Amino acid sequence: MFDYDLPPLVPHGGNLGDAVRRYGIARERWIDLSTGINPVGYPVPAIAHQAWLRLPDDEDDLETIAALHYGSPRALAMAGTQAAIRVLPEVLPKGPIGVGLLTYGEYAPAFARAGFDVERFVTEPFADRQGQAAFVLEPGHALPENLKHLVLVNPNNPSTERFAPDVVMDWHRQLAARGGTLVVDEAFVEALPELSVASRADEEGLVVLRSIGKFFGLAGARVGFVLASAPIDRAMRRLRGPWTVSGPARIVVRAALLDTAWQTETRARLAAASKRLAEMLGAYGLDASHTPLFAWARQPNAQQWQDCLARQGIWVRRFETVAGLRVGLPAFDEATWSRLEAALRNVRSETDGR
Template identity: 65%
Template sequence: MLQSVPHGGNLSTAIAQYGRPREDWLDLSTGINPNGYPVPALSADAWLRLPDDEDDLEAIAANYYGAPAALAVAGTQAAIRMLPQVLPAGAIGIGLLTYGEYAPAFAAAGFAVQTFVTETLSDLAADFTLVPGQDLPAHLRYLVVVNPNNPSADLFTPAVLLAWREQLRARGGCLIVDEAFMDVLPASGLAAHTADDGLIVLRSVGKFFGLAGARAGFVLAAQPLRHTLSLLRGPWSISGPARAVVRAALLDTAWQTATRSALLRDGARLVNLLTQAGFDACGTPLFAWARQADAEQRQHQLAAQGIWVRRFTHVPSLRFGLPANETGWQRLAASLPLNTGHTHV
């Protein structure tokens, strides 16, 4: 049975718990670009007509990602729910600390979920450790890798991932790579390798483009799987207005170039700020993460100052998103001296 999974972006929880009005919060609880794509004015047709599933959105997406083809879906979440319905059940490796929707979706469909940790988390108990260059466990048929990982920021190279793809393909399985945070690091992506069986890549417009409300994403995979998923997806899964906005964002190369540079700078600034405050921090251009033995206390201290960050419970840790402007950066910096006496693990 599927269960509710906690996520960032739950500012209403903080408002209810701390009694501070919404406008007084600095919400850093997600890894979404706080300065997302400037949504253009839309034609009335985008609202009045049925969404056109045969428009050029998928071709534009394939070109943007450097993939042979793409299938548009209602966000990565839709793909996560569909994939267990179309793949033969088997043992699947999923990170102990990663995006939380994968394990319950595959477990509910009868897959034997095996948890893994990376070498940076090897002190934690899991079914196996995922080590670059080493063979996967022999019984494993599928492997899910969020790359870079959310929240630990682990990043595997294409060569390492493709070697695992070959192992799994030989067993009649496949590698599933979630590249929701890959847009700032396009050279590390696997889109170009998705024409053949054994590899499924999921992409999202919610993080880099900041278009989380559009609920749009893409599956990059071989044609037979894309066809099967398209039948399961059904018609009109992405609204007309969302299609129009995503299309514009994927075509705006000037905005993409400028935003990559800004996020690389801001991501490094965030990790540096946290490190100077005593956190053992690492990150991607869109968020920073720190293991904290006293994560609950630190989250509470920040919340008391109107700053909301994501806390993970099974691996005590905090994830910080990017402030949207200099006022936010200064507010975060002023809050962090509380952490100089922290205890991390």
């Protein structure tokens, strides 16, 4: 029996099984708001039986459709952006890489395992945590001279910060001049297309990651795309190997990317719902910022809030690096919204000691 010294798993939302075991509430009674996934995802079309019998066709038109959708010269389909994060360290030259202190948790361990020197940064809203970071990332300011690469999640998960394209491309320009790379994770940008730099992804030193799981609500399909220059695309394609995205998933994602009417309607719906969510959280003591897919509230007693909500069958994601809560969108029905509001009211009463 092998004794592997494996690193601990990175915690994520969607861990409803943990809540079921901890609180003894049956799974079907929970409202799971622990992720930033659209609760009313793309309506999956009928899939022909033959799609389950054949190997996936890596030469179909899925990547061409994705490239057109993102406005990029090319697109590489992966089994979710998570798979891309595991491959990226293999195609970038070694050097110090900046990763946010409060951001998607898989980047730092992936690059550290590959031998990169990971330098954590904070942005201006978290300047009080500067002592935990190597540098502060500020628009219009020079990056640290030693930095080779930078990972930027835009909008950031979970803190909802947004970075304008001209700011993003200024950081890219600085890194490219020193032979480095800017990795822009746009997993949540589909609802905010004005933030995207996907159309610039052919430039040397820029890699853009796009996700199908969040906006389209197709997380179970496990499909994402890498948008990059031809050399990086070729290198990642070789490492990816064949048949990484299943045939049925390719069919569903192709339909979703082509359905522009659904996309337009969904952007409007998510914008209204997320505004309502942030206002509701604020009414009960959580000062929340939001993207169209989730809200974030910095909260010193986040653990108490998570526990109080969980005892009422509502599961949210708690962060410890910077104490706070990420709350995803409820399903778009009034009964779910009413249940969430009642739970927040109860938590506010409990935390206020009334």
